[in-house]
Amino acid sequence: MNTPATVGLIQEAVTADSNANIEHAIERVRDAASRGAQIISLQELFNAPYFCQSQTAERFDLAEPIPGPAVERMQKVAEELEVVLIVPIFERQAAGVYRNSAAVVDADGSLLGVYRKMHIPDDPLFYEKYYFTPGDSHISHTDEHKGANGFRVWNTRYAKIGVLICWDQWYPEAARINALLGAEILFYPTAIGWHPAEKAEFGAAQVDAWRTAQRAHAIANGVFVAAANRVGHEDEKGTNGIEFFGHSFICDPFGRILTEAGTDPAVLVATCDRALIEDTRRNWPFLRDRRIDAYGPILNRYIG
Amino acid sequence: MNTPATVGLIQEAVTADSNANIEHAIERVRDAASRGAQIISLQELFNAPYFCQSQTAERFDLAEPIPGPAVERMQKVAEELEVVLIVPIFERQAAGVYRNSAAVVDADGSLLGVYRKMHIPDDPLFYEKYYFTPGDSHISHTDEHKGANGFRVWNTRYAKIGVLICWDQWYPEAARINALLGAEILFYPTAIGWHPAEKAEFGAAQVDAWRTAQRAHAIANGVFVAAANRVGHEDEKGTNGIEFFGHSFICDPFGRILTEAGTDPAVLVATCDRALIEDTRRNWPFLRDRRIDAYGPILNRYIG
Numbered sequence: 001m002n003t004p005a006t007v008g009l010i011q012e013a014v015t016a017d018s019n020a021n022i023e024h025a026i027e028r029v030r031d032a033a034s035r036g037a038q039i040i041s042l043q044e045l046f047n048a049p050y051f052c053q054s055q056t057a058e059r060f061d062l063a064e065p066i067p068g069p070a071v072e073r074m075q076k077v078a079e080e081l082e083v084v085l086i087v088p089i090f091e092r093q094a095a096g097v098y099r100n101s102a103a104v105v106d107a108d109g110s111l112l113g114v115y116r117k118m119h120i121p122d123d124p125l126f127y128e129k130y131y132f133t134p135g136d137s138h139i140s141h142t143d144e145h146k147g148a149n150g151f152r153v154w155n156t157r158y159a160k161i162g163v164l165i166c167w168d169q170w171y172p173e174a175a176r177i178n179a180l181l182g183a184e185i186l187f188y189p190t191a192i193g194w195h196p197a198e199k200a201e202f203g204a205a206q207v208d209a210w211r212t213a214q215r216a217h218a219i220a221n222g223v224f225v226a227a228a229n230r231v232g233h234e235d236e237k238g239t240n241g242i243e244f245f246g247h248s249f250i251c252d253p254f255g256r257i258l259t260e261a262g263t264d265p266a267v268l269v270a271t272c273d274r275a276l277i278e279d280t281r282r283n284w285p286f287l288r289d290r291r292i293d294a295y296g297p298i299l300n301r302y303i304g
Numbered sequence: 305m306n307t308p309a310t311v312g313l314i315q316e317a318v319t320a321d322s323n324a325n326i327e328h329a330i331e332r333v334r335d336a337a338s339r340g341a342q343i344i345s346l347q348e349l350f351n352a353p354y355f356c357q358s359q360t361a362e363r364f365d366l367a368e369p370i371p372g373p374a375v376e377r378m379q380k381v382a383e384e385l386e387v388v389l390i391v392p393i394f395e396r397q398a399a400g401v402y403r404n405s406a407a408v409v410d411a412d413g414s415l416l417g418v419y420r421k422m423h424i425p426d427d428p429l430f431y432e433k434y435y436f437t438p439g440d441s442h443i444s445h446t447d448e449h450k451g452a453n454g455f456r457v458w459n460t461r462y463a464k465i466g467v468l469i470c471w472d473q474w475y476p477e478a479a480r481i482n483a484l485l486g487a488e489i490l491f492y493p494t495a496i497g498w499h500p501a502e503k504a505e506f507g508a509a510q511v512d513a514w515r516t517a518q519r520a521h522a523i524a525n526g527v528f529v530a531a532a533n534r535v536g537h538e539d540e541k542g543t544n545g546i547e548f549f550g551h552s553f554i555c556d557p558f559g560r561i562l563t564e565a566g567t568d569p570a571v572l573v574a575t576c577d578r579a580l581i582e583d584t585r586r587n588w589p590f591l592r593d594r595r596i597d598a599y600g601p602i603l604n605r606y607i608g
Contacts, residue, residue: 119593137598150598153608160608170590172476172524173599180601182608209523209559216520219513220476255513286474289423292603294441294454295477297484299596304457304464304486 002275005159007185007224008037008083009268011248011261013232014049018062021047022070026077028267033081035269038107038158041086043230043248044166044189045100048090050244053125053236060131063092066114071103079109084156086163088189091116093133100132100165102189107157115152117165118174125195125242128167153183159274162223166190169210169227173298175217179287184274188214188227193244196233207247215255222253222281224272231263253280306579309463311489311528312341312387313572315552315565317536318353322366325351326374330381332571337385339573342411342462345390347534347552348470348493349404352394354548357429357540364435367396370418375407383413388460390467392493395420397437404436404469406493411461419456421469422478429499429546432471457487463578466527470494473518473531477602483525483591488578492518492531497548500537511551519559526557526585528576535567557584 010028014021025042032040045051047070051059064070070089078085084107091101091114100117116135120128137150151174153162162183168174169188178186192210194203218225231246249260250270258270281287297303314332318325329346336344349355351374355363368374374393382389388411395405395418404421420439424432441454455478457466466487472478473492482490496514498507522529535550553564554574562574585591601607 118595118598121593123587123589134595135598137595151601167593170524170588171594172480172520173594173602176476177599177601177607180604180607205558205560212516212559213520213523216476216517216524219517220474220520254509255516256509283427284474285427287606289425289471290475290477290605291422291438291441292605294422294439295481295603297455297481298477298602299599300484301594301596302591303481303484 002278004271004273005185006036006038006269006271007226007250008032008035008040009226009228009248009250010040010042011228011231011246011266011268012043013265014047014230016049018047022073029077029083029085030081031267032269033083036271037083037269039084039156039161039185041187041189041226041228042088043228044088044191045090046088046189050191050230050234050242052127052131053234053239053242055127055130060098063090063098065093066091066101066103067111071105071111075105075109075111078105078107082107084158086187086189088165097133098131099135100128102163102165104154104156104163112154112156113152115163115165117168118151119167119171121167125236125239151177151181153178153181159272160184162186164188166192169214172217172220175221179221179223183223184277185224185226185272186217188225190227190229191244192229193242196240196243199243203245207245211247211249215251218251218253219255220286222277222286224250224252226250231265253277306582308575308577309489310340310342310573310575311530311554312336312339312344313530313532313552313554314344314346315532315535315550315570315572316347317569318351318534320353322351326377333381333387333389334385335571336573337387341387341573343388343460343465343489345491345493345530345532346392347532348392348495349394350392350493354495354534354538354546356431356435357538357543357546359431359434364402367394367402369397370395370405370407371415375409375415379409379413379415382409382411386411388462390491390493392469401437402435403439404432406467406469408458408460408467416458416460417456419467419469421472422455423471423475425471429540429543455481455485457482457485463576464488466490468492470496473514476521476524479521479525483527487527488581489528489530489576490521492529494531494533495548496533497546500544500547503547507549511549515551515553519555522555522557523559524590526581526588526590528554528556530554535569557581
């Protein structure tokens with residue numbers, strides 16, 4: 001139960017060609033696996049350009065079911081390489097119900113389940129509330145119901161993992177619930193970038209805030225955190241587009257960075273010594289002292 | 305409502321002489337006020353040595369009521385200098401009910417209320433569960449009830465502030481509830497230090513984790529954070545004592561450090577531009593997208 005688990009993250013630029021993106025990602029997954037990675041996460045919406053830069057109805061055509069061609073292709077890769085894969089795609093659940101999802105595939109190629117992004121942003125060039133139905137609030141902490149909604153964790157072959165997606169990473173509540181459900185490693189497939197006009201003034205602070213928020217989840221909960229972001233400039237007609245800022249990283253339960261990328265494509269691999277979870281939580285036993293009798297107000301949107 | 309508020313933090317070493325500690329702290333408060341500070345926080349248990357290093361019944365004699373001599377003395381200083389003061393002391397509420405508390409004094413010298421530490425640690429040399437009855441879970445977000453328990457915030461003359469104490473700083477729930485109650489600046493009077501035997505291996509990582517967790521509260525909630533820690537080595541017979549590590553700091557809603565101390569005594573002063581709260585929350589509107597329908601599991605101690 002405390003054997004180390006080696007994590008791989010794929011940080012990539014994408015093109016408009018979904019099949020090419022998938023084949024390219026598979027090469028990267030093979031690279032990570034060859035370097036020992038056992039649980040590998042792709043970035044948010046890994047096989048598509050970041051299409052949310054405008055509200056365009058035709059772009060719903062990019063969605064596909066889970067399971068469906070993209071996930072099934074990755075299931076074969078997972079089985080062949082005996083790796084756990086986190087496969088984030090644009091999911092078509094039903095006509096008019098599209099999700100920003102991540103399929104979790106075990107090392108035998110079986111589909112363990114789907115996480116559907118719970119916190120949906122909506123900002124200039126990030127029109128996600130148009131495209132994505134939020135994940136539902138039902139909690140299933142068993143693996144019985146494939147496709148169950150809500151926060152959940154999975155017992156994979158190599159570790160118990162939680163998956164959250166991008167905007168979720170700003171919410172301590174999401175990380176905490178994953179930790180309470182038993183997650184040892186939290187994965188954050190991501191697509192975050194700079195508005196080119198803001199980059200000079202705010203770019204460095206944005207990256208640091210992003211990294212800090214997630215390192216804090218590791219510290220507060222005594223878990224490993226692995227965040228896979230995309231890179232590359234993606235255009236949108238009539239705008240300056242978005243420059244995805246990369247900086248994918250893996251950190252330990254103390255918030256210490258184990259490996260980190262820059263703004264180029266990268267394959268990160270780091271071994272997570274799960275015994276460190278026990279050790280960290282014994283020395284700083286935050287979970288012991290939580291005041292669950294006093295946290296009720298957190299269920300309000302605002303109180304003041 | 306968006307006028308800047310200037311914050312002062314006192315980072316000090318203490319002696320066994322409570323009166324000397326108080327007079328020394330007042331000198332420091334005068335220094336901070338002369339540099340423009342309007343809201344000034346002393347460190348946790350500011351007028352006492354960190355007495356929790358052993359379980360010794362006589363040490364309950366260090367406690368005094370609120371209001372009582374120490375707080376009343378500081379109320380006079382607040383009135384004279386027209387500053388808000390956060391005065392953390394060992395409170396005797398009743399025989400057998402002692403608290404790790406902070407009195408909040410407005411700039412006219414009036415006692416606005418008391419915060420009683422909600423999360424109580426207990427580790428080698430930090431035997432706080434022996435000394436401190438935890439703060440109760442009742443929430444009062446009005447200023448009507450002096451001494452009301454639970455998480456609360458105060459409308460002071462210069463800003464709406466929340467006060468949390470030391471171990472509370474590891475709990476995102478506490479920071480979140482303070483922000484939902486309307487806090488603009490979160491204060492963390494603190495007494496955290498190194499076990500001398502661990503310092504070489506873990507010292508730097510501990511300081512960084514401490515700072516990171518609190519900067520993340522600023523980021524997640526779009527508030528300023530001000531943490532006042534003590535410094536100095538305090539002995540305890542039969543042990544190596546504790547070396548309090550200082551590193552008090554003030555950061556903005558983006559988590560950017562405005563001013564930071566080292567391990568020497570220090571008086572920190574920084575102006576908090578409250579307009580930045582509005583600005584930050586408009587650009588990264590985390591509070592808008594909270595999934596309060598799905599956070600119920602956070603009220604469990606553990607689920608997995």
